[in-house]
Amino acid sequence: MFITFALITLLGALGMLLQKNVIVAGLCMVATFFGVAGLFLLLANPVAAALQVIVYTGAIMVLVLFVIMMLNSHEEEKAQSTRPIQRWVSVVLLVLLAIGAVKLVMSSPGVKSLAASGAAMPQAMTLQKLGTALFADHLLGFEVAGLLLLAAMIGAVALTKRNL
Amino acid sequence: MTGMDAILQGGLQGYLVVALLLFALGLATVLLRRTLLLQFMGVELMLNAANVALLAFARFRGGDAQAMVFYLFIIAVAACEAAVGLALVIGLYRHRDSTDSDRAASLKQ
Numbered sequence: 001m002f003i004t005f006a007l008i009t010l011l012g013a014l015g016m017l018l019q020k021n022v023i024v025a026g027l028c029m030v031a032t033f034f035g036v037a038g039l040f041l042l043l044a045n046p047v048a049a050a051l052q053v054i055v056y057t058g059a060i061m062v063l064v065l066f067v068i069m070m071l072n073s074h075e076e077e078k079a080q081s082t083r084p085i086q087r088w089v090s091v092v093l094l095v096l097l098a099i100g101a102v103k104l105v106m107s108s109p110g111v112k113s114l115a116a117s118g119a120a121m122p123q124a125m126t127l128q129k130l131g132t133a134l135f136a137d138h139l140l141g142f143e144v145a146g147l148l149l150l151a152a153m154i155g156a157v158a159l160t161k162r163n164l
Numbered sequence: 165m166t167g168m169d170a171i172l173q174g175g176l177q178g179y180l181v182v183a184l185l186l187f188a189l190g191l192a193t194v195l196l197r198r199t200l201l202l203q204f205m206g207v208e209l210m211l212n213a214a215n216v217a218l219l220a221f222a223r224f225r226g227g228d229a230q231a232m233v234f235y236l237f238i239i240a241v242a243a244c245e246a247a248v249g250l251a252l253v254i255g256l257y258r259h260r261d262s263t264d265s266d267r268a269a270s271l272k273q
Contacts, residue, residue, distance in 0.1 A: 006182045013189035013209055022199055029205050032186075036212055039179065043223040048215075048235055055239050060208065060246045067250045068201055073263045076199050080266060090195045098188040105180045115176035118224025125227050133229035134236065141233075145240040152244035159251035162258075
């Protein structure tokens with residue numbers, strides 16, 4: 001089950017990286033988000049899985065696809081200068097980063113002991129636990145997040161309106 | 165569970181490896197693609213990779229609710245980023261008739 005969702009996630013991300021058509025890349029991104037939601041379900045966290053589907057695929061990706069269609073830029077434009085050296089350097093450095101980070105995780109004794117001790121604690125995340133933590137310990141942060149969303153909304157309207 | 169087993173059967177290492185590879189793919193999208201909208205999606209992918217790692221650690225620490233609070237804040241910031249970022253892309257498209265980040269190399273018209 002885990003490997004299925006992991007493959008959906010990673011293949012979706014790979015498809016987004018390689019896809020020429022921007023809309024198809026966006027749909028690959030939706031597949032990735034669904035895969036991540038499945039991983040959250042396997043982590044005994046149905047709240048996060050629901051939020052992932054509602055916010056990312058339901059709101060953010062719809063907004064992105066809307067903008068893609070509005071700007072009518074389905075294909076990537078031809079490059080003015082291809083810059084092959086920089087592209088290959090970035091690919092090599094990225095592969096090195098990925099291999100190094102994976103090796104570090106696999107060899108870490110702390111992660112290993114946490115994985116062994118944590119597997120015995122199958123505690124599901126519930127909305128009640130989340131609500132208690134959010135409103136008892138992080139009330140100020142919650143209010144600031146609301147203000148930030150309002151500011152972003154006003155900023156987006158101000159940026160897109162031609163003559164305010 | 166050790167090594168490959170942990171990755172294949174969904175131990176903590178498996179989730180962390182998925183998160184790391186997802187982050188690398190998101191970074192590759194930002195670096196290698198030139199369409200601003202795709203680069204923006206790459207940033208969202210990197211934020212999601214951080215979420216996967218955060219919630220995996222939370223699960224293996226016994227369902228820690230603090231991680232879930234941080235996940236909510238990350239989602240809120242990602243939504244703000246989506247709104248403002250897409251507004252900027254639209255503004256750039258109005259001025260230059262293109263969503264290619266290479267063509268937005270100067271501040272002048």
